[in-house]
Amino acid sequence: MNIFxxxxxxxxxxxxxxxRSSYAISGILLYVFSTIFIVxxxxxxxxxxxxxxLFWIIILFASVSAVVKSxxxxxxxxxxxxxxxxxxxxxxxxxILYNIILLLLLSLLTWLGFSFVAGNPVKDTAQFFLALLxxxxxxxxTFTFIxxxxxxxxxxxxxxxxxxxxxxxxxxxxLIKLSANALRLMQDTGVQKDIFILLSIDLLLVGxxxxxxxxxxxx
Amino acid sequence: MARKNWWKALSVLLLLxxxxxxxxxPLTPGITTVSPSSVRTGESFTLEATGYNSRYTQGGPIRAWxxxxxxxxxxxxxxxxxxxxxxxxxxxxxxxxPVDRKVQxxxxxxxxxxxxxxxxxxxxxxxxxxxxxxxxxxxxxxxPVAQLHEHWTMTYPFRNILGETIRNTYFHVxxxxxxxxxxxxxxxxxxRYLRKGDLGNDNKAEAYTxxxxxxxxxxxxxxxxxxxxxxxxxxxxxxxxxxTAIALLIYFAYFVLRAVFEDPEKKxxxxxxxxxxxxxxLIPLIYVIPRLTDSLHPGSxxxxxxxxxxxxxxxxxxxYPAVIGWTLLGFWIANLLYRMEKIQLWLMER
Numbered sequence: 001m002n003i004f005x006x007x008x009x010x011x012x013x014x015x016x017x018x019x020r021s022s023y024a025i026s027g028i029l030l031y032v033f034s035t036i037f038i039v040x041x042x043x044x045x046x047x048x049x050x051x052x053x054l055f056w057i058i059i060l061f062a063s064v065s066a067v068v069k070s071x072x073x074x075x076x077x078x079x080x081x082x083x084x085x086x087x088x089x090x091x092x093x094x095x096i097l098y099n100i101i102l103l104l105l106l107s108l109l110t111w112l113g114f115s116f117v118a119g120n121p122v123k124d125t126a127q128f129f130l131a132l133l134x135x136x137x138x139x140x141x142t143f144t145f146i147x148x149x150x151x152x153x154x155x156x157x158x159x160x161x162x163x164x165x166x167x168x169x170x171x172x173x174x175l176i177k178l179s180a181n182a183l184r185l186m187q188d189t190g191v192q193k194d195i196f197i198l199l200s201i202d203l204l205l206v207g208x209x210x211x212x213x214x215x216x217x218x219x
Numbered sequence: 220m221a222r223k224n225w226w227k228a229l230s231v232l233l234l235l236x237x238x239x240x241x242x243x244x245p246l247t248p249g250i251t252t253v254s255p256s257s258v259r260t261g262e263s264f265t266l267e268a269t270g271y272n273s274r275y276t277q278g279g280p281i282r283a284w285x286x287x288x289x290x291x292x293x294x295x296x297x298x299x300x301x302x303x304x305x306x307x308x309x310x311x312x313x314x315x316x317p318v319d320r321k322v323q324x325x326x327x328x329x330x331x332x333x334x335x336x337x338x339x340x341x342x343x344x345x346x347x348x349x350x351x352x353x354x355x356x357x358x359x360x361x362x363p364v365a366q367l368h369e370h371w372t373m374t375y376p377f378r379n380i381l382g383e384t385i386r387n388t389y390f391h392v393x394x395x396x397x398x399x400x401x402x403x404x405x406x407x408x409x410x411r412y413l414r415k416g417d418l419g420n421d422n423k424a425e426a427y428t429x430x431x432x433x434x435x436x437x438x439x440x441x442x443x444x445x446x447x448x449x450x451x452x453x454x455x456x457x458x459x460x461x462x463t464a465i466a467l468l469i470y471f472a473y474f475v476l477r478a479v480f481e482d483p484e485k486k487x488x489x490x491x492x493x494x495x496x497x498x499x500x501l502i503p504l505i506y507v508i509p510r511l512t513d514s515l516h517p518g519s520x521x522x523x524x525x526x527x528x529x530x531x532x533x534x535x536x537x538x539y540p541a542v543i544g545w546t547l548l549g550f551w552i553a554n555l556l557y558r559m560e561k562i563q564l565w566l567m568e569r
Contacts, residue, residue: 147494152489153479162475163493166468170503201503208499212492215413 006086009095015101024073028052028066032058032110040117041164048121048183055114059107059135060168066102068160070095071151078161083217092148092213093194096206099140121183127191128182131175134198138171141202145209148216174198223523227551233544240537241389248273248334249377250342253327257344261314266295266343268306268327270334271377279332283308284364285325285343293319293325294362312345315355322346328364336367339379348465376531380449387445388534389541394438395505397545401431401553406498409491419561421487424494425554428473430549435467457515462504469504487528 018024039048046054066086071079082091111132115122122128143164150159178194180186249271258264266283275281283295283306295308314430316323327342375385406428412420442460443453454460476493480486 019338149476149489149493149496152485153476159476159479161470166465166472167500169465170462170500170508173508197503197508201500204499204503205496208496212413212495215488216492 002088003090007094010086010090011097014094014098024066028062028106029109031065032062032106033113036113036117043211046118049185051121052176052180052183052185055177056172058110062106062110062145063103063139064160064164067099067104068147068157070099070144072156088214088217089210092209096140096144099144100136103136103140104133107136123184124182128179131179131182135175138198138202139168141205141209142168142171148200148213171198171201175203226547230547230551232546233540237327237389237537237541237544241386245374246272246383247374247377248330249337250327250329250339253342257346258312258317260312260345260347260530263311266308266310268329270304270306274303275306275331276303277333281306281329281331284328285310286328286364287323287325290363291359310388313358315351315358316347316350317348317355317359319352321350330367330553332368332551335369352474373533375534378483384445384448387441389537391438391441391445392544393545394441396437396542397549398431398434398521400546401427401434401549402498405431409494412487412491418483418487420489422560424491426553426560428470428494429556430553432467432470434549435463439463455515459516462508466501466504473497
């Protein structure tokens with residue numbers, strides 16, 4: 001079977017599973033909205049620079065908890081079944097794609113929810129949206145791969161945080177810079193350079209994930 | 220034996236050379252302070268300069284200039300030597316300067332036969348009472364800085380803020396080079412494990428990672444001491460300091476990951492995968508992002524690294540051996556760690 005077709009099938013399966021139970025998305029949404037509400041109650045008035053930092057912290061934690069179950073939500077026998085049918089590369093790519101969709105949805109809803117209670121300081125909407133898109137892609141690649149690693153361990157939620165937080169920092173810092181620019185907190189002439197860095201980190205990581213994942217899944 | 224272990228001897232020899240040459244070779248004579256540091260136009264003043272490692276009483280007359288730019292320099296009318304470390308130069312500043320700025324900085328250039336030329340950038344700030352560049356241009360009597368005594372000596376350059384701490388270049392900077400080489404070796408063993416599946420490769424990768432972390436910590440330590448002496452604080456939140464701290468966190472996580480698994484095969488496989496993944500995020504962390512942000516380090520925010528300002532030919536003679544020496548030492552330590560591990564495993568199996 002053609003690899004794109006395989007990815008399509010696996011992605012379709014993941015989306016169908018999600019729609020059927022809608023456990024993940026509703027759980028994560030509840031998580032996001034309670035976090036936003038806690039932040040709102042404790043800050044009341046949120047300055048734009050604080051808004052920027054808080055927004056990305058909320059996204060970071062929500063993304064980790066959204067992605068962590070990528071490889072544990074189905075039991076290992078069924079995982080084995082997928083692996084025997086499909087190419088491991090298409091398994092990881094379909095998971096990454098699925099998580100990109102999930103995280104993009106998540107960050108858009110966070111933006112909506114956060115703007116609703118704390119105001120929307122975004123001046124350049126297109127650029128902010130671009131930051132969200134690039135953020136979802138970067139987060140999804142890193143977290144999906146790390147969740148594949150940590151799913152091999154028993155206590156995987158803690159391991160996930162320990163392994164992924166230091167790895168995500170370069171992406172996160174560049175994103176915060178990019179979105180600070182979209183909020184006009186700073187005037188940055190090097191936006192293209194930031195976007196280029198993010199894209200090249202993403203490309204590097206996705207390549208590595210494709211090469212390394214086949215070594216990971218087989219037990 | 221000798222054919223196999225020559226590189227260990229080489230590392231010891233190189234490091235001995237680095238310690239001896241790095242710590243004993245003197246600095247080039249320089250100027251530490253001048254007074255007064257600010258004057259007004261139309262003033263005649265005696266500039267008192269304090270030298271460092273200088274020998275003003277020996278060897279011929281001393282000439283002095285205040286240099287504004289390449290076209291404009293003002294020679295001292297007379298220079299009086301007051302000891303090996305003190306020199307007094309008499310200048311007459313004209314009424315107008317050929318610039319339309321209120322305050323203009325001048326570089327002090329001293330030249331003598333034994334010491335050669337020494338320079339203090341922005342030594343004197345001249346404040347203009349009234350600005351008239353055309354008058355200034357007419358009144359200016361240019362006396363170009365010429366016939367400097369340049370002769371090569373085995374000395375390290377004198378940099379005003381760095382002073383003697385410039386020698387740390389042979390200890391702080393090679394730590395990073397050595398760390399990178401050691402981490403590369405570790406990744407190579409991880410790749411080899413994934414391809415061939417020999418547990419020895421995994422043990423080697425682990426040993427190299429440990430030593431890499433050791434070098435990283437040493438780099439942070441030597442850097443912090445250097446920063447205290449030049450920037451004024453052990454930790455100033457410089458982007459390179461922060462990124463390095465994060466890089467070390469990534470590698471500490473490697474050991475946490477290893478501790479999770481009981482089964483040696485599974486531990487080896489998963490930590491090899493993580494090691495490769497972590498190493499590739501290290502590259503943007505340490506080598507790309509700091510270059511794009513403002514940093515106090517040379518080589519960042521558009522500053523040149525390893526330009527002639529930072530590393531002259533004399534320093535290169537010590538710096539490159541230092542890089543090789545420290546790297547080889549790191550490989551040696553890793554080798555010992557790996558063999559120790561192997562013996563421990565062997566003892567456990569008995």
